Each structure stands twice: as C-alpha cells, then as structure tokens.
Amino acid sequence: MKISTTEYFVSEVAHSLKRNNWMSVASIGTVAVSLFIFGMFLMLVMNLNKMVESLESQVQIQVYLRDDFSRESAKELEVDLKSMQGVEKVTFIPKEEAMEKFKERLGDQKTLLDALDETNPLPDSFEVMLIQPELVKTAAEAIERFEGVETAKYGQDVMEHLFDITRLIRIFGFALMLVLALATLFIIANTIRLTVFARRKEIAIMKYVGATDWFIRWPFVLEGMVMGLFGSIIASIMLRFTYSGIVAKIYSTLAFFPLIPEQPFLNYITVVVIIGGMIMGAIGSTVSIKRFLKV
Numbered sequence: 001m002k003i004s005t006t007e008y009f010v011s012e013v014a015h016s017l018k019r020n021n022w023m024s025v026a027s028i029g030t031v032a033v034s035l036f037i038f039g040m041f042l043m044l045v046m047n048l049n050k051m052v053e054s055l056e057s058q059v060q061i062q063v064y065l066r067d068d069f070s071r072e073s074a075k076e077l078e079v080d081l082k083s084m085q086g087v088e089k090v091t092f093i094p095k096e097e098a099m100e101k102f103k104e105r106l107g108d109q110k111t112l113l114d115a116l117d118e119t120n121p122l123p124d125s126f127e128v129m130l131i132q133p134e135l136v137k138t139a140a141e142a143i144e145r146f147e148g149v150e151t152a153k154y155g156q157d158v159m160e161h162l163f164d165i166t167r168l169i170r171i172f173g174f175a176l177m178l179v180l181a182l183a184t185l186f187i188i189a190n191t192i193r194l195t196v197f198a199r200r201k202e203i204a205i206m207k208y209v210g211a212t213d214w215f216i217r218w219p220f221v222l223e224g225m226v227m228g229l230f231g232s233i234i235a236s237i238m239l240r241f242t243y244s245g246i247v248a249k250i251y252s253t254l255a256f257f258p259l260i261p262e263q264p265f266l267n268y269i270t271v272v273v274i275i276g277g278m279i280m281g282a283i284g285s286t287v288s289i290k291r292f293l294k295v
Contacts, residue, residue, distance in 0.1 A: 010222070023198065024227065027191045031231025031277060032238070034184040039239045039273050041180050045173035047260055052166040054258040059133040061140050061154045063126040069148035074124055077148055081128055086139060089129040098122045123150065181276075189284035192224050196288045203289070220285045228281025229274065236270040243269075 063081070065074060074092065081090045099120050128143065130136055140152040196203070206216050243266060250257050 023195055027195060027227050028230045028234070030191045031188055031227055031281065032234040034187045035232050035235035035273050035277050035280075036238050038180045038184045038276075039235055039269060040242070041176060042272070043239070043243060043260075043265075043269060045177060046265075048169055048173060050260050051258050052169055059130065059136055059154065061128040061130070061136060061143060061152050063128055063143055063152045064150045065124045065126075065148050066150045067123060069124070071124070073148055077146060078126065080146060081126060081143065084139065084142070086131050086135045087128060088131045089127075091127040091129075093125045093127060095120050095122045095124050098125060181280075185280050185284060188224070188228065188280050189287045192220070192227070192281070192284045193288040195223070196220060196285075217286065217289055220289045221282050224281035224283075224285030224288075225278045226281070228277035228279070228284075231281075232274040232277025235277070236273050239269060239273065240266050 065077075069077075078090055078092055081087060099122050102122065128139070130139055136154050140154050143149060143152040203216055244262060247259055247262060250259060
C-alpha cells in the first residue's frame with residue numbers, strides 16, 4: 001500500500017468521524033456498552049471456572065485403616081500411597097487427632113461423647129489428595145485393595161454430581177461467550193451500518209468513477225477499528241472500576257471467596273477487550289459495507 005494511499009485512508013477516517021461526530025459518538029457508546037457487557041460475562045465465566053477448580057482441588061480420598069493395623073505398618077502404607085500415580089499429597093491422621101477434630105465440630109454438644117469414657121472408636125486414617133480430581137474413583141478402588149485398608153471414601157454420589165455440574169458450567173460458559181461475541185458483533189455491525197448508509201451516495205459515485213471495492217472499503221474498515229478501539233478503551237476502564245468494586249465488596253464479607261485477583265487478571269481482560277473490539281469493528285464494517293458496494 002502506497003504512503004499517499006495510506007494518508008488518504010487516515011484522512012478519510014478523521015474526516016468521517018468529524019463530519020458524523022454525533023453518529024460516531026453514538027456508535028462508540030454502543031460499542032462500549034456492548035463490550036462492557038461482553039467483558040462482564042467473560043469475567044463471570046472465568047471466575048465461575050476458578051470456583052469450579054477450587055472445588056475440584058478440595059476433592060480428597062479418606063482412607064480408614066483397620067483397628068488391628070499397626071502404626072509401623074501405616075508408615076509403610078503411607079510410602080505406598082505417595083508412590084501411586086496421580087497422588088499429590090498424603091496426610092496421616094492419628095485416631096487421637098481425629099477425635100479432637102470431631103469434638104471441635106460438635107462444639108457445645110461434645111458432652112455427648114462423655115458416654116464413651118476413654119474409648120476412641122475412630123480409626124487411624126489418611127487423607128489423599130490427587131493431582132487430577134477425575135482420577136478419584138479409580139484411585140479409591142485401587143487403595144481399597146491395599147493391606148490394612150478398611151475402606152476408602154470420597155463422597156461418591158456428591159463427587160459425581162459435582163463433576164457433572166462442573167462440566168455443565170464449562171460448556172454453558174463457552175456457549176454463553178460465543179453467543180455474546182456474536183451479539184456484540186451484530187450490534188457493532190448494525191451501528192456502523194448507519195454510518196455507511198449516510199454515505200451511500202458517496203460510495204456509489206466512487207464506484208462509478210472506477211474505484212475498487214477494497215479502496216472504498218478500507219476507510220470504513222479503519223473507521224470501524226477506530227470506533228472499536230475507543231469503545232473498548234471506555235469499556236475496559238468501566239470493567240476495571242466495576243470489578244475492583246465487586247472484589248472489594250465481596251472480600252469485605254467473604255474473605256476466603258475464590259475470586260481471581262485483580263492483577264494481572266484485569267490487564268489480560270483489557271488486552272482481550274481492546275483487541276476484540278478492534279477486530280469486531282473491522283468485521284462489522286466489512287459486513288456493513290458489502291451490500292452498498294453492489295451498484
């Protein structure tokens with residue numbers, strides 16, 4: 001592309017934005033609102049995925065040992081458990097510690113255990129954490145075959161429902177992002193179409209004097225990218241303030257809620273929104289001008 005042609009395209013974009021200033025402002029505002037909604041749902045889906053990962057990371061197998069299984073044998077079993085494929089961490093829980101934790105959970109009702117006197121009916125156990133939660137069922141079945149293991153529990157019914165829910169959340173999140181991206185593109189394309197419609201006579205004249213389709217199209221594509229850039233910058237600023245406010249509000253009441261930290265998360269969102277806004281602006285302009293090139 002020649003320098004003179006590039007200068008022409010840039011000057012055409014500047015003149016168009018200035019000539020149709022109110023329409024340009026309205027278009028940029030529409031793009032900003034559309035990208036803000038898209039960005040909010042993007043952050044929502046990513047935080048939902050973060051919560052799902054947090055829930056999955058808490059999946060563990062509770063391995064209960066037989067009463068006649070000695071502590072020395074339990075140490076050997078611990079080594080075997082740690083050597084299993086997919087096991088991330090193994091923690092031994094003595095029966096005395098298990099009883100103390102049980103009393104803490106009972107709180108004021110721990111006097112109910114007085115009837116046991118000094119007897120401790122709880123067994124020694126292991127807590128086994130896995131690298132991949134999907135392996136929990138297979139690992140539990142394998143652990144139950146070890147010598148000295150009474151049973152291996154992982155909340156089978158709850159975990160199966162959890163994995164079903166997490167799959168649905170991920171599928172729904174992806175589908176939602178796709179629908180919102182298409183909706184945003186549709187809004188941007190129709191907004192830019194108004195600008196193109198106002199200049200349809202100018203486009204027709206250029207076609208009659210021999211201008212190529214791409215020569216006519218490029219200024220509109222660049223204009224769409226500029227409007228997408230301005231709109232995405234406004235949307236990014238709004239998203240930053242909104243997300244920071246939401247995070248501060250939630251952390252003031254639920255300090256351990258698994259939200260994605262603001263940095264560098266907001267920087268990534270800003271890059272995605274700005275690049276996405278410019279691409280959608282270019283595509284929207286290309287789609288909008290197509291029918292007006294048929295003279």
